[in-house]
Amino acid sequence: MAEIRPPTVPRRRAAAPPGLGLGQALGVALVALLLAAPVTPRRGRPPSPVRLAVVVNGERPETDVSVAQLRRIFLGEQRFWGDGTPVHGVLPPQERPELVERFLRQTLGLPPDEYWRHWRGNVFRGVNNRKPLSLATTPATLRAVFRSRIPIAVVPAADLPAGERGLKVLAVGGKRIDDPDYPLQVN
Numbered sequence: 001m002a003e004i005r006p007p008t009v010p011r012r013r014a015a016a017p018p019g020l021g022l023g024q025a026l027g028v029a030l031v032a033l034l035l036a037a038p039v040t041p042r043r044g045r046p047p048s049p050v051r052l053a054v055v056v057n058g059e060r061p062e063t064d065v066s067v068a069q070l071r072r073i074f075l076g077e078q079r080f081w082g083d084g085t086p087v088h089g090v091l092p093p094q095e096r097p098e099l100v101e102r103f104l105r106q107t108l109g110l111p112p113d114e115y116w117r118h119w120r121g122n123v124f125r126g127v128n129n130r131k132p133l134s135l136a137t138t139p140a141t142l143r144a145v146f147r148s149r150i151p152i153a154v155v156p157a158a159d160l161p162a163g164e165r166g167l168k169v170l171a172v173g174g175k176r177i178d179d180p181d182y183p184l185q186v187n
Contacts, residue, residue, distance in 0.1 A: 049185035051157040052092065052103060053177055054170045055142065057149045064171040065152070067183050071108055073152060075118065076128035089132035090153035093141050100134060102186035103154055142167060154184070 054065055061083065072078035074089040081087050092099040104115045122128045133151075135141045138159040145151045146166045157177050160169065175182045 049187050050099060050102070051177055051182060052099065052107075052154050052184040052186060053157040053160055054172055054184065055145050055153045055155055055160070056151070056168050056170060057145055057147075058166045058168045059149055060168060062170060063168075064174060066173050067107065070152075070154075070172070074108055074132055076122045076130070079128055079130070086130075086150050087152055088130050088150045090141055090144060090151045091132050091134040092154050092156065093138050094134050094136050095138070096156060099156060099186065103184075106186050107184065 054070065056062060060081070062081070069078065073087055074091075079086060092103055094100070101112055104110055104112050108115065110118065119131045123131065133144070135144060138155050141153050141155055142161070142164070145153050152170075157169075169177055171177075173183050
């Protein structure tokens with residue numbers, strides 16, 4: 001019986017672009033791959049923690065909020081301030097999505113997908129339909145807080161304007177924003 005062999009395909013040499021030798025073409029391709037490769041962060045030092053300020057309208061009587069109370073507000077479990085005024089959480093601004101994620105994970109203990117699933121459940125069950133807002137920028141967030149006694153916002157402390165009237169930065173757990181052990185520092 002005759003042996004059946006697959007057809008042979010003639011081998012071609014890799015062709016270099018016109019004007020370049022094969023070695024030069026491979027060198028250009030390697031450089032292009034290296035330039036397109038994602039840049040990995042330097043190892044060693046972790047990123048500096050970012051302090052998040054908790055801001056309310058300057059007319060609010062509160063001067064301090066606990067981390068547990070912040071958690072209840074942003075999870076929709078606390079819907080009113082102590083004086084009966086509604087409270088509405090405002091997440092860090094959309095221009096800083098990494099801070100939104102860090103705040104949710106480190107302060108509320110939930111990754112973003114679980115957090116929003118929690119809120120869909122709240123709305124579906126009729127528990128609370130006032131989902132926290134996330135405005136585009138820190139100035140937009142601060143304007144919303146300035147105009148109403150309802151919001152409690154979390155913004156990067158470095159983005160706060162100096163001496164802004166009509167806004168109040170709350171202490172968190174009895175710690176002021178410049179205290180070394182301030183609790184709202186996210187990595």
